[in-house]
Amino acid sequence: xxxxxxxxxxxxxxxxxxxxxxxxxxxxxxxxxxxxxxxxxxxxxxxxxxxxxxxxxxxxxxxxxxxxxxxxxxxxxxxxxxxxxxxxxxxxxxxxxxxxxxxxxxxxxxxxxxxxxxxxxxxxxxxxxxxxxxxxxxxxxxxxxxxxxxxxxxxxxxxxxxxxxxxxxxxxxxxxxxxxxxxxxxxxxxxxxxxxxxxxxxxxxxxxxxxxxxxxxxxxxxxxxxxxxxxxxxxxxxxxxxxxxxxxxxxxxxxxxxxxxxxxxxxxx
Amino acid sequence: xxxxxxxxxxxxxxxxxxxxxxxxxxxxxxxxxxxxxxxxxxxxxxxxxxxxxxxxxxxxxxxxxxxxxxxxxxxxxxxxxxxxxxxxx
Numbered sequence: 001x002x003x004x005x006x007x008x009x010x011x012x013x014x015x016x017x018x019x020x021x022x023x024x025x026x027x028x029x030x031x032x033x034x035x036x037x038x039x040x041x042x043x044x045x046x047x048x049x050x051x052x053x054x055x056x057x058x059x060x061x062x063x064x065x066x067x068x069x070x071x072x073x074x075x076x077x078x079x080x081x082x083x084x085x086x087x088x089x090x091x092x093x094x095x096x097x098x099x100x101x102x103x104x105x106x107x108x109x110x111x112x113x114x115x116x117x118x119x120x121x122x123x124x125x126x127x128x129x130x131x132x133x134x135x136x137x138x139x140x141x142x143x144x145x146x147x148x149x150x151x152x153x154x155x156x157x158x159x160x161x162x163x164x165x166x167x168x169x170x171x172x173x174x175x176x177x178x179x180x181x182x183x184x185x186x187x188x189x190x191x192x193x194x195x196x197x198x199x200x201x202x203x204x205x206x207x208x209x210x211x212x213x214x215x216x217x218x219x220x221x222x223x224x225x226x227x228x229x230x231x232x233x234x235x236x237x238x239x240x241x242x243x244x245x246x247x248x249x250x251x252x253x254x255x256x257x258x259x260x261x262x263x264x265x266x267x268x269x
Numbered sequence: 270x271x272x273x274x275x276x277x278x279x280x281x282x283x284x285x286x287x288x289x290x291x292x293x294x295x296x297x298x299x300x301x302x303x304x305x306x307x308x309x310x311x312x313x314x315x316x317x318x319x320x321x322x323x324x325x326x327x328x329x330x331x332x333x334x335x336x337x338x339x340x341x342x343x344x345x346x347x348x349x350x351x352x353x354x355x356x357x358x
Contacts, residue, residue: 145288146288146291146292149292149296150295150296150299153296153299154299157300157303186285189284189285189286190284190285191285192285192288192289193285196285196289200289200292200293
């Protein structure tokens with residue numbers, strides 16, 4: 001059974017897709033078979049962040065409508081073994097997603113994957129509701145800024161009422177990721193501190209991503225920023241993955257390359 | 270001059286605290302309004318109008334809240350009236 005993680009925020013542009021891409025990449029690098037799904041039907045972007053935009057043939061709506069099977073639509077990551085991407089449709093709208101069809105898709109993926117990361121669209125419309133409905137874990141991404149925090153609080157309310165777990169009275173794991181954090185400005189009192197944001201939202205903190213030029217560099221070149229281990233943001237995402245996996249396991253650079261090599265050998269063999 | 274500089278320094282750097290306070294209030298308000306009837310904002314608006322018609326109370330000092338407990342809903346109206354002696358004086 002796969003663990004289903006939704007990355008959500010309410011507000012747009014706070015770093016949901018960046019976080020989804022790096023989290024999924026990190027989980028796959030740690031040896032877990034992971035698929036990351038773009039639920040932003042009509043405005044897909046995960047493919048660009050993952051650098052696979054020219055390899056999209058079928059998308060989530062094709063799979064849901066039965067035009068293609070899941071395996072045809074899954075895009076295998078070029079660098080990381082165990083990592084797969086399912087793109088959103090660019091031509092449909094969000095109403096193309098239905099609860100039953102999404103359940104069928106997630107059930108099928110659950111059989112072969114360890115983690116399913118759902119990249120939610122912004123807003124609280126159908127696309128966002130579908131992305132979160134079957135989640136076991138919710139990662140709420142927020143910037144230390146008033147509109148983002150308010151929207152995150154709203155999303156937490158929706159997570160607590162409109163997910164399958166909520167409807168069944170089961171607890172949903174919720175974690176906070178604060179992105180675009182400028183420690184200096186927070187120390188000066190110009191920006192809310194992580195502690196303030198966490199106190200306002202009242203969920204455990206999974207990690208802090210500093211405001212960093214490496215995020216734009218990474219998206220420019222279509223590589224999840226977690227692969228840039230020289231950058232502060234890349235290391236911060238690695239720390240989030242480690243914490244999520246419940247260990248204080250420090251990232252081993254060698255391990256990553258070894259795994260890369262191992263993956264290639266498997267392909268050759 | 271020096272004191273003024275220090276003052277503006279502190280004032281400039283207080284915005285994070287302002288953000289936090291504003292969010293505290295709005296998030297608490299939105300939580301309390303969750304599941305409350307749609308007419309509440311309009312009801313609040315009209316009650317404020319009536320209060321303003323008869324008194325010169327500061328509208329910022331008027332609080333309208335709906336509390337739900339068990340099967341009872343309590344509409345609480347809290348108006349701080351200005352001291353009449355001060356007004357006439």
